Amino acid sequence: MVEESAQPSAPEDPLLQRLRDKFGEAVVSTHSYRGDRTAIIDRGSLVATCEWLRDDPQNQFDMLMDVTAVDYLGRRPRFEVVYHLYSIEKNHRARIKVALEEDDVKVASVVSVWSGANWLEREAWDLYGIQFDGHPELKRIYLYEEFEGHPLRKDYPKEKRQPLIGPGAPEGAADGGESSS
Amino acid sequence: MAEQEQSTAEESTDRLEIPFEPLEMKLGPSHPATHGTVRLNLRLDGETVVTAEVEVGFLHRGFEKECESGLYYQAFPYTDRLNYVSPMINNVGYALACEKLFDVEAPERCQYLRVLASEASRIADHLTCMGACALELGAFTAFLYAVEARESAWDILDAMCGARVTCNYVRIGGVASDVGPEFAALVREKLAEVARLHKDFEDLLLANPIFRDRMEGTGILPKDELVALGVTGPLLRAAGVPLDLRRVDPYLVYDRMDFDVPIGESGDNMDRFLVRCEEVRQSARMVEQCLVDLPEGPVDLDDPRVRLPAKGQVFSRMEQLISQFKLVTEGPRPPVGEVYQAVEGGNGELGFYLVSDGTGKPYKCRARSPSFSNTQAMPPMVEGGMLADVIPTFDMVNMIGGECDR
Amino acid sequence: MASRVVKVDREALAKAAGPFSVRAIMVGLRVTSRHFFRNLWGWIIGKPTIATVMYPEEDVVKPPAFRGMPVLVEMDNGKERCVACGLCEWACPVDCIHIVPDETEDAIERYPQLFDIDMGRCMYCGLCEEACPEEAIVMSDRVEIAAFSREGTLWHKDDLLVPVDRLARRLEYVRRSYER
Ligand code: SF4
Ligand code: SF4
Numbered sequence: 001m002v003e004e005s006a007q008p009s010a011p012e013d014p015l016l017q018r019l020r021d022k023f024g025e026a027v028v029s030t031h032s033y034r035g036d037r038t039a040i041i042d043r044g045s046l047v048a049t050c051e052w053l054r055d056d057p058q059n060q061f062d063m064l065m066d067v068t069a070v071d072y073l074g075r076r077p078r079f080e081v082v083y084h085l086y087s088i089e090k091n092h093r094a095r096i097k098v099a100l101e102e103d104d105v106k107v108a109s110v111v112s113v114w115s116g117a118n119w120l121e122r123e124a125w126d127l128y129g130i131q132f133d134g135h136p137e138l139k140r141i142y143l144y145e146e147f148e149g150h151p152l153r154k155d156y157p158k159e160k161r162q163p164l165i166g167p168g169a170p171e172g173a174a175d176g177g178e179s180s181s
Numbered sequence: 182m183a184e185q186e187q188s189t190a191e192e193s194t195d196r197l198e199i200p201f202e203p204l205e206m207k208l209g210p211s212h213p214a215t216h217g218t219v220r221l222n223l224r225l226d227g228e229t230v231v232t233a234e235v236e237v238g239f240l241h242r243g244f245e246k247e248c249e250s251g252l253y254y255q256a257f258p259y260t261d262r263l264n265y266v267s268p269m270i271n272n273v274g275y276a277l278a279c280e281k282l283f284d285v286e287a288p289e290r291c292q293y294l295r296v297l298a299s300e301a302s303r304i305a306d307h308l309t310c311m312g313a314c315a316l317e318l319g320a321f322t323a324f325l326y327a328v329e330a331r332e333s334a335w336d337i338l339d340a341m342c343g344a345r346v347t348c349n350y351v352r353i354g355g356v357a358s359d360v361g362p363e364f365a366a367l368v369r370e371k372l373a374e375v376a377r378l379h380k381d382f383e384d385l386l387l388a389n390p391i392f393r394d395r396m397e398g399t400g401i402l403p404k405d406e407l408v409a410l411g412v413t414g415p416l417l418r419a420a421g422v423p424l425d426l427r428r429v430d431p432y433l434v435y436d437r438m439d440f441d442v443p444i445g446e447s448g449d450n451m452d453r454f455l456v457r458c459e460e461v462r463q464s465a466r467m468v469e470q471c472l473v474d475l476p477e478g479p480v481d482l483d484d485p486r487v488r489l490p491a492k493g494q495v496f497s498r499m500e501q502l503i504s505q506f507k508l509v510t511e512g513p514r515p516p517v518g519e520v521y522q523a524v525e526g527g528n529g530e531l532g533f534y535l536v537s538d539g540t541g542k543p544y545k546c547r548a549r550s551p552s553f554s555n556t557q558a559m560p561p562m563v564e565g566g567m568l569a570d571v572i573p574t575f576d577m578v579n580m581i582g583g584e585c586d587r
Numbered sequence: 588m589a590s591r592v593v594k595v596d597r598e599a600l601a602k603a604a605g606p607f608s609v610r611a612i613m614v615g616l617r618v619t620s621r622h623f624f625r626n627l628w629g630w631i632i633g634k635p636t637i638a639t640v641m642y643p644e645e646d647v648v649k650p651p652a653f654r655g656m657p658v659l660v661e662m663d664n665g666k667e668r669c670v671a672c673g674l675c676e677w678a679c680p681v682d683c684i685h686i687v688p689d690e691t692e693d694a695i696e697r698y699p700q701l702f703d704i705d706m707g708r709c710m711y712c713g714l715c716e717e718a719c720p721e722e723a724i725v726m727s728d729r730v731e732i733a734a735f736s737r738e739g740t741l742w743h744k745d746d747l748l749v750p751v752d753r754l755a756r757r758l759e760y761v762r763r764s765y766e767r
Contacts, residue, residue, distance in 0.1 A: 116411030358764030
């Protein structure tokens with residue numbers, strides 16, 4: 001199986017080309033794999049890039065479909081935050097990624113660009129522990145506030161149990177931190 | 182003296198002002214007027230909603246973590262449990278994402294069967310949503326008709342895969358089993374049943390003054406806000422944006438289907454309801470077309486990399502037996518890469534984002550669920566409206582707990 | 588592209604209701620009474636038209652594709668067909684199968700000494716059936732797993748064995764569907 005993603009596609013996609021022309025150094029790398037165009041953006045210029053992607057008449061990415069993260073444990077940089085964009089007008093898609101180091105998992109929030117990023121970023125914070133600077137209300141969304149750790153990180157064991165909380169929890173369970181297996 | 186007078190005058194105006202203290206109301210997590218496990222924290226001024234906040238996560242089961250710890254084919258049963266009202270669409274979406282990653286394509290007959298299954302699921306999804314809406318607005322009879330019709334739609338799925346809700350029907354490069362010769366007749370019978378009950382359901386509700394009063398003009402959000410919030414599906418189409426992935430970005434054999442995409446104008450709850458009503462009919466049309474056009478041929482890809490070999494050969498031939506063992510224990514191995522594939526789910530764009538590191542397990546399996554983004558758009562829809570309007574809006578947002586919380 | 592975008596018709600609704608919604612009310616009454624008399628007539632002539640099934644006195648008609656709980660096929664000689672290869676154990680997404688293999692002097696020398704399925708976890712997905720290279724585990728039409736204790740939902744080999752002739756319908760279906 002040849003690794004297609006490794007070799008840069010020779011005739012570059014016009015959208016990625018424009019992105020490169022516009023932002024130059026801030027675009028770390030680009031590739032297309034199975035028709036999905038992807039650009040890895042430097043952390044500092046994420047918001048500017050997103051604004052351009054949304055507003056430029058040739059892009060018109062008016063919808064932020066998804067924000068998630070990937071944990072490449074043991075690789076540097078460890079985290080990637082992934083944004084999937086879609087344009088209703090142009091009917092095209094793009095994927096934007098930002099790489100983050102383990103000891104500094106901070107990236108600017110894009111809530112100001114797409115208001116729909118609010119919950120999606122809260123989810124990424126909840127499950128991966130990515131901190132979004134400038135998010136209006138960054139708190140857990142699926143799990144409860146007392147939950148320790150971020151379960152979708154690769155170093156969080158699947159079988160780990162957290163103590164029960166709330167009324168009816170066994171005595172002393174809240175400070176126990178017992179874990180099975 | 183004058184000073185004193187002034188101060189008493191001030192006091193009296195103070196007293197005349199009615200003190201305003203918002204009432205906090207918590208709706209849910211289990212409330213008879215909401216389907217799905219969700220909590221709405223409302224702050225009310227009288228009967229007007231001042232602020233609304235939605236709390237989700239009561240049904241979080243770690244879908245992504247589970248998928249990452251199993252092989253690619255083992256995630257299929259879990260995808261059933263995302264949107265449990267239209268499980269087939271989830272199956273199809275996940276299978277398409279896998280196929281994009283593996284760079285294979287299912288045979289034609291399989292693609293038609295997948296479309297058929299998706300559309301039958303969509304009928305069930307919309308009927309459940311509309312029926313529950315009717316129920317929560319007090320129309321119990323209409324709810325029963327809708328649910329009976331949904332059962333008929335599920336009978337179609339039952340005949341295909343042997344389960345009504347937990348389908349686990351689609352596989353990478355194929356489907357679990359072909360349909361039998363008696364299938365077409367059964368589907369036609371069930372579709373007739375759906376059409377009959379759906380007609381009665383519409384007759385009962387659409388002209389009904391109480392129902393219309395509660396649906397019309399409630400839960401409106403402007404088009405551009407919906408787009409910015411990432412809302413898709415019937416909700417967005419009701420606001421007049423003809424975004425339907427089956428039309429704008431056809432996958433499977435949707436480009437050969439003849440169907441209408443209904444859109445609304447004002448984007449109130451009535452439009453959302455009507456869009457869903459029409460989509461039920463269009464889906465039924467597509468099921469019909471699939472039955473007519475269903476080509477002969479294999480339903481499974483003959484590719485030992487992804488699909489299990491035929492059972493008869495496993496019994497008798499060594500090579501196939503080894504292949505069976507390898508595929509079951511190691512699973513199909515995709516190349517290194519990442520893909521995102523979206524399909525039109527019952528509530529909007531259902532996307533799967535897969536990252537592969539070359540092993541048999543997905544390194545990351547992410548489901549972009551339409552309910553999640555749609556539910557996010559709920560607070561601005563209900564704020565400033567009446568408390569009673571929260572219920573129809575919530576029904577039309579159609580938050581499915583399994584899909585929203587994963 | 589044969590799909591079109593159409594606008595839903597809302598004007599018709601107000602018209603359908605008629606003045607003071609009289610027509611809407613009449614239509615509603617007509618629909619519900621039609622259902623009532625249809626069901627009543629069905630009950631009188633003994634051909635019920637209602638969807639309700641009086642379980643457990645009656646049971647639903649299960650299609651051949653029906654996936655109930657997985658059971659083991661018992662051959663005519665009273666032994667299981669399973670050779671304890673462990674593929675179903677691998678394939679099961681929720682790890683609810685537990686097998687301890689052993690060997691005998693028979694023609695088929697491997698057999699499962701222990702074969703437990705935790706029915707409390709099993710989700711009837713059918714992946715074990717698909718994985719089995721011997722047609723030894725199939726989905727039956729049994730669905731009743733209720734037990735008085737958690738141990739009661741753990742089914743052992745003896746509970747799981749079903750004679751091959753009682754599984755004929757499913758085996759035929761399995762053969763057809765996995766034959767490709
Ligand atoms: S039906 Fe599914 S869950 Fe049950 S034992 Fe078989 S593989 Fe496991
Ligand atoms: S896969 Fe079949 S033969 Fe192998 S252990 Fe399971 S039931 Fe027995």
